[in-house]
Amino acid sequence: MAASTTGPNTVKTSLSSASAQQEIKDIEEGLEKLENKKLENQRFVPSQEKTENLSKLALGAKLERALGRRMGGQDAVMRERKPKITDDNAMNEKTAAAAA
Known part of the structure; x- marks a missing residue:
C-alpha cells in the first residue's frame, strides 16, 4: 500500500546560483x-x-x-404654461357661457 501525504505534491528543483544567473542572462x-x-x-x-x-x-x-446618452433619449418638449383655472375663473366662464 502506498503512503499518503497530506501536503501538496511539489517538485523540488535545485538550481545553482550559476545556472540561475545564466538563465537570467539568457532572458535579458x-x-x-x-x-x-x-x-x-x-x-x-x-x-x-x-x-x-x-x-x-x-x-x-x-x-x-x-x-x-442621458439626455438624448428624452422626448420632453418645453411648452408655455397655461394659466391656472381658479374657482373664480371657472364661475366666470360658466356665467359667461350661460349668458351667451
Missing part, C-alpha cells in the same frame, strides 16, 4: 533582441503638463458622451 539577451532602438529614440514622451491636459480633455469627452 532575448529581451534586448526584441527592442528596436531606432523606434525607442522616436517614442514621444509627454510632459507632466501635457499629460494633465490630455487627462482633462479625456474626462470632458467622457462626460459629454455620458450626458448625450
Whole structure:
C-alpha cells in the first residue's frame, strides 16, 4: 500500500546560483533582441503638463458622451404654461357661457 501525504505534491528543483544567473542572462539577451532602438529614440514622451491636459480633455469627452446618452433619449418638449383655472375663473366662464 502506498503512503499518503497530506501536503501538496511539489517538485523540488535545485538550481545553482550559476545556472540561475545564466538563465537570467539568457532572458535579458532575448529581451534586448526584441527592442528596436531606432523606434525607442522616436517614442514621444509627454510632459507632466501635457499629460494633465490630455487627462482633462479625456474626462470632458467622457462626460459629454455620458450626458448625450442621458439626455438624448428624452422626448420632453418645453411648452408655455397655461394659466391656472381658479374657482373664480371657472364661475366666470360658466356665467359667461350661460349668458351667451
